[in-house]
Amino acid sequence: xxxxxxxxxxLAGLFPDHRRERELEAEIESHLQMHVDDNLRSGxxxxxxxxxxxxKLGGVEPTKEAWRERSTVPFLEHLLQDGRYAxxxxxxxxxxxxxxxxxxxxxxxxxxxxxxxVDAALLKPLPYHDPSRLVGVFETVELFPQSNLSxxxxxxxxxxxxxxxxxxxxxxxxxxxxxDAGAQPASGxxxxxxxxxxxxxxxxxxxDFREGEDLATEPRTVMLSYGAWxxxxxxxxxxxxxxxxxxxxxxVVIGVLPREFHFAPVEPAEFWTTLHAEGGCDLRRSxxxxxxxxxxxxxxxxxxxxxxxxxxxxxxxxxxPDSNRGQGAAVFPLADVIVGNVRxxxxxxxxxxxxxxxxxxxxxxxxxxxxxxxxxxxxxxxSAMGASSARLIAQFVTEGVVLSLAGxxxxxxxxxxxxxxxxxxxxxxxLGAMPFLQDLGLNPRVLSFAGVIxxxxxxxxxxxxxxxxxxxxxxxxxxxGSRGSAGTLWRRLGSRLVVLELAMAMVLxxxxxxxxxxxxxxxxxxxxxxxxxxxxxxxxAPSSDYGKDEQAIALVRDLESRVRDLPGVQSVGVVxxxxxxxxxxxxxxxxxxxxxxxxxxxxxxxxxxxxxxFETLGATLSEGRYFTEADDLSKxxxxxxxxxxxxxxxxxxxxxxxxxxxxxxxPVPMEIVGVVEDVREGPLDAPIPPVLxxxxxxxxxxxxxxxxxxxxxxxxxxxxxxxxxRRIHPDIVIVAAQTxxxxxxxxxxxxxxxxxxxxxxxxxxxxxxLGVVGLYGVIAYSVGQRTREIxxxxxxxxxxxxxxxxxxGEAGWLIAFGTLTGLALSVAAATxxxxxxxxxxSWDVPTLVGVALVLGSASLLASYLPARRAAxxxxxxxxxxx
Amino acid sequence: xxxxxDVWQGTLALMVLKTIETIGPLHGYGxxxxxxxxxxxxxxxxxxxxxxSLLKLEQEGSITSEWGLSENNRRAKFYKLTRAGxxxxxxxxxxxxxxxSILARFLAPSEDPA
Numbered sequence: 003x004x005x006x007x008x009x010x011x012x013l014a015g016l017f018p019d020h021r022r023e024r025e026l027e028a029e030i031e032s033h034l035q036m037h038v039d040d041n042l043r044s045g046x047x048x049x050x051x052x053x054x055x056x057x058k059l060g061g062v063e064p065t066k067e068a069w070r071e072r073s074t075v076p077f078l079e080h081l082l083q084d085g086r087y088a089x090x091x092x093x094x095x096x097x098x099x100x101x102x103x104x105x106x107x108x109x110x111x112x113x114x115x116x117x118x119x120v121d122a123a124l125l126k127p128l129p130y131h132d133p134s135r136l137v138g139v140f141e142t143v144e145l146f147p148q149s150n151l152s153x154x155x156x157x158x159x160x161x162x163x164x165x166x167x168x169x170x171x172x173x174x175x176x177x178x179x180x181x182d183a184g185a186q187p188a189s190g191x192x193x194x195x196x197x198x199x200x201x202x203x204x205x206x207x208x209x210d211f212r213e214g215e216d217l218a219t220e221p222r223t224v225m226l227s228y229g230a231w232x233x234x235x236x237x238x239x240x241x242x243x244x245x246x247x248x249x250x251x252x253x254v255v256i257g258v259l260p261r262e263f264h265f266a267p268v269e270p271a272e273f274w275t276t277l278h279a280e281g282g283c284d285l286r287r288s289x290x291x292x293x294x295x296x297x298x299x300x301x302x303x304x305x306x307x308x309x310x311x312x313x314x315x316x317x318x319x320x321x322x323p324d325s326n327r328g329q330g331a332a333v334f335p336l337a338d339v340i341v342g343n344v345r346x347x348x349x350x351x352x353x354x355x356x357x358x359x360x361x362x363x364x365x366x367x368x369x370x371x372x373x374x375x376x377x378x379x380x381x382x383x384x385s386a387m388g389a390s391s392a393r394l395i396a397q398f399v400t401e402g403v404v405l406s407l408a409g410x411x412x413x414x415x416x417x418x419x420x421x422x423x424x425x426x427x428x429x430x431x432x433l434g435a436m437p438f439l440q441d442l443g444l445n446p447r448v449l450s451f452a453g454v455i456x457x458x459x460x461x462x463x464x465x466x467x468x469x470x471x472x473x474x475x476x477x478x479x480x481x482x483g484s485r486g487s488a489g490t491l492w493r494r495l496g497s498r499l500v501v502l503e504l505a506m507a508m509v510l511x512x513x514x515x516x517x518x519x520x521x522x523x524x525x526x527x528x529x530x531x532x533x534x535x536x537x538x539x540x541x542x543a544p545s546s547d548y549g550k551d552e553q554a555i556a557l558v559r560d561l562e563s564r565v566r567d568l569p570g571v572q573s574v575g576v577v578x579x580x581x582x583x584x585x586x587x588x589x590x591x592x593x594x595x596x597x598x599x600x601x602x603x604x605x606x607x608x609x610x611x612x613x614x615x616f617e618t619l620g621a622t623l624s625e626g627r628y629f630t631e632a633d634d635l636s637k638x639x640x641x642x643x644x645x646x647x648x649x650x651x652x653x654x655x656x657x658x659x660x661x662x663x664x665x666x667x668x669p670v671p672m673e674i675v676g677v678v679e680d681v682r683e684g685p686l687d688a689p690i691p692p693v694l695x696x697x698x699x700x701x702x703x704x705x706x707x708x709x710x711x712x713x714x715x716x717x718x719x720x721x722x723x724x725x726x727x728r729r730i731h732p733d734i735v736i737v738a739a740q741t742x743x744x745x746x747x748x749x750x751x752x753x754x755x756x757x758x759x760x761x762x763x764x765x766x767x768x769x770x771x772l773g774v775v776g777l778y779g780v781i782a783y784s785v786g787q788r789t790r791e792i793x794x795x796x797x798x799x800x801x802x803x804x805x806x807x808x809x810x811g812e813a814g815w816l817i818a819f820g821t822l823t824g825l826a827l828s829v830a831a832a833t834x835x836x837x838x839x840x841x842x843x844s845w846d847v848p849t850l851v852g853v854a855l856v857l858g859s860a861s862l863l864a865s866y867l868p869a870r871r872a873a874x875x876x877x878x879x880x881x882x883x884x
Numbered sequence: 885x886x887x888x889x890d891v892w893q894g895t896l897a898l899m900v901l902k903t904i905e906t907i908g909p910l911h912g913y914g915x916x917x918x919x920x921x922x923x924x925x926x927x928x929x930x931x932x933x934x935x936x937s938l939l940k941l942e943q944e945g946s947i948t949s950e951w952g953l954s955e956n957n958r959r960a961k962f963y964k965l966t967r968a969g970x971x972x973x974x975x976x977x978x979x980x981x982x983x984x985s986i987l988a989r990f991l992a993p994s995e996d997p998a
Contacts, residue, residue, distance in 0.1 A: 005944075007943065007944060007945055008940065008943040008944045011943040012943065025961075026935075028959070028961075029912065029935070029960075029961045030935075032911070032913075032958055032959055032960045032961070033911070033912055033913045033931065035958050036914075036954060036956065036958055037913055037931075039958070040917075058930070059930070059931045059932045060931065060932035060933065064932060065932030065935055068935070068936045069935045069936050072939050072943075073939060
């Protein structure tokens with residue numbers, strides 16, 4: 003207790019206090035006065051009296067010193083002293099400090115920002131109960147490894163499986179929401195009754211779906227996402243029990259989902275309804291519109307669950323060959339389903355940021371080495387004046403810690419800024435589909451990551467000068483200018499660091515080059531259409547008014563003729579089942595009539611297009627004809643196939659005139675009347691599958707993709723188009739509107755490639771600068787060390803040419819080593835990230851050569867400057883200076 | 885260095901506390917003179933060493949200090965025993981007696997019982 007009290011008082015003593023100092027002085031003075039008084043009384047002369055008093059006291063200063071030692075904590079006192087000294091030192095060398103702190107902040111900022119994304123996407127547990135036991139459950143077909151479940155299959159899988167504690171189904175959907183201001187598009191999801199219980203999510207407000215509530219016989223109910231509740235209903239709790247009208251169906255709001263809930267596979271989703279399976283697709287075993295999510299039973303491994311559903315799929319295949327032929331099964335961890343597509347990109351980015359951090363640290367180490375060289379004298383003086391090695395080391399450690407703390411703090415600020423910037427750069431549609439990124443921030447995990455970086459940097463930065471300065475010969479620093487063995491030693495270490503830096507810069511540059519080339523290839527990919535001047539819209543028309551074929555056909559005729567009359571519009575076309583450069587849309591099974599058929603499922607995406615669709619797109623007709631208005635239900639069925647289908651199903655035959663049929667019984671023949679060159683229907687980076695086009699007039703729909711070719715800007719046209727649509731029917735909603743170029747640029751494939759190319763490119767640029775600056779430092783230092791030697795050479799008649807050779811030769815070796823090491827590492831790194839490359843191999847020779855040239859010439863330039871200085875050394879000056 | 889000073893500091897602290905208890909509030913110079921006198925001038929004290937010891941006792945809360953006037957009308961800092969200090973004195977005096985009596989037995993001429 004007493005010790006504690008005393009300790010606290012001593013800690014308080016750390017703060018400089020002039021009052022206490024003065025009091026001590028007064029006390030000692032009064033002590034001396036009293037002693038002198040006594041001495042005078044005993045007969046001493048005033049001089050003797052004073053002298054005796056001082057002698058008895060043991061001197062004023064030692065007394066004060068002993069008192070001060072006791073008044074504070076010496077270790078902390080030293081630390082504070084070191085800290086103050088370090089700050090003073092760093093302030094005095096602004097250039098050095100700023101360079102070191104900024105370099106470190108750059109590396110830290112980049113790494114922390116990228117790590118925050120990695121944390122949000124990959125490390126932060128998903129907002130469900132025990133998420134590691136959740137799995138995504140899929141059917142598989144040849145065309146899609148993660149294909150949808152049909153509702154009857156889902157029910158059978160749910161009933162027959164023995165490995166899942168529960169299995170539920172979900173699907174993405176869109177709704178027309180009736181509001182006071184007319185119909186509005188609203189995003190949504192359909193889920194089976196136990197969906198939220200399987201995830202372990204409890205509503206924030208109201209209740210969950212009851213068991214059996216997803217049947218068609220039950221009243222329709224809906225749960226709101228927290229965001230929709232806030233944005234559409236002002237967060238009012240009165241919403242419970244209210245009725246909203248979705249796609250014309252009155253639906254009762256029964257609950258609100260928690261704020262932190264998200265489920266990326268269907269996001270963004272505002273209205274969460276039950277499956278309510280009825281009619282149309284839901285009841286057909288061959289119509290696949292749902293996905294499965296399940297929770298593994300305790301102790302069951304995912305492999306066991308996979309084997310289980312696979313055997314169920316086999317049994318169903320045997321039982322229902324018509325619908326289930328070729329339908330396999332797949333089970334993946336839910337986390338993979340949710341973040342699987344961004345994981346490789348994020349890992350590459352994290353690797354890039356880590357390399358940059360490494361280069362930055364090495365650069366700062368180099369700076370510290372140079373500085374410790376120039377501080378040899380200071381150290382020698384301090385140690386000659388009696389500073390212990392421990393005290394000297396403590397000084398350097400303090401400086402290292404101060405540097406890394408400053409760099410780390412600045413880096414955190416930079417990271418925050420970068421995170422905001424990067425999030426803003428993500429297109430809204432991508433961000434909506436990656437809800438896990440929404441609570442990106444400096445959480446404890448990210449802060450600890452930053453802390454680890456700072457600790458490592460502090461270690462590195464304090465050990466570097468300590469190692470250097472504790473090398474033998476440092477005590478001689480007083481005796482001579484700094485030459486000899488120590489200089490060479492440093493040059494060797496510095497050279498190795500530079501080789502390392504150059505090699506890593508090379509790796510980053512090569513990766514950036516390859517990613518950039520991938521992006522270029524991706525954007526150059528043959529689309530099979532002319533995107534310039536194309537505007538795309540997606541419309542949802544109410545099935546109550548447009549559900550019948552003739553209604554839908556009338557709508558499309560009306561829409562096309564009205565839009566064609568708008569100023570600047572050249573042509574307009576309509577497609578059902580998906581616009582180009584999107585998902586794969588709906589698929590169909592077909593057979594070629596007149597060939598033996600044993601029930602196999604030839605699967606291909608199907609598009610139902612209006613007669614003017616292909617011309618509007620700018621597609622290329624290869625053979626035959628396009629559809630005409632006359633190709634309607636009163637005429638024989640016709641079809642157009644793409645080049646991929648012709649190649650696959652009619653490799654050595656003339657496809658025109660051949661008959662296809664859906665797998666109906668009896669078959670309904672469709673005659674192939676045209677072959678069109680492949681249009682990029684799916685994602686940019688996926689091969690184009692065989693596609694079947696049929697006339698809209700023979701196969702209608704009321705969820706329409708509209709494409710418009712215009713001579714004016716697409717953005718200017720959109721308001722007029724919206725107005726036209728509203729005038730046709732107020733309940734038709736425009737779900738999305740963008741130009742074709744936007745659609746391509748904002749597509750996930752383009753975005754992922756572009757973001758990785760730009761970010762890694764940015765890292766590579768910084769790495770190039772840091773590496774080249776590091777090289778410059780080493781060469782400049784080496785020239786500085788050898789000024790005398792060079793002076794002697796010049797005095798003895800060496801030509802500038804030979805001096806250049808001397809310096810550039812040294813640099814050349816470093817550059818060559820760095821580039822060669824980098825080359826080997828680059829190929830390894832590029833191979834590791836080959837999954838992210840498109841249309842370019844990981845050992846792409848032009849990229850490797852180009853990068854080597856850029857790095858080599860930048861490095862040569864950096865070494866040319868010191869070489870020129872060396873060649874212009876005045877021998878007299880050089881010899882006199884020392 | 886540590887061991888010796890600690891013992892010395894400890895004993896010095898005890899002497900300081902006892903002196904203040906006997907005489908009442910006293911300044912550093914007075915305490916030093918008094919300790920010398922009490923020891924019969926057998927103890928030669930560097931007066932300066934007293935001050936860290938006083939500071940330590942003050943930090944531990946055994947004594948408090950206050951400026952006042954000395955018998956010769958000089959301004960001086962007077963140290964006064966606190967209640968905690970009185971207790972500490974009792975305890976340490978007791979400990980000291982124990983220690984010395986034990987040591988005395990060791991050092992006494994041996995009275996071998998065998």
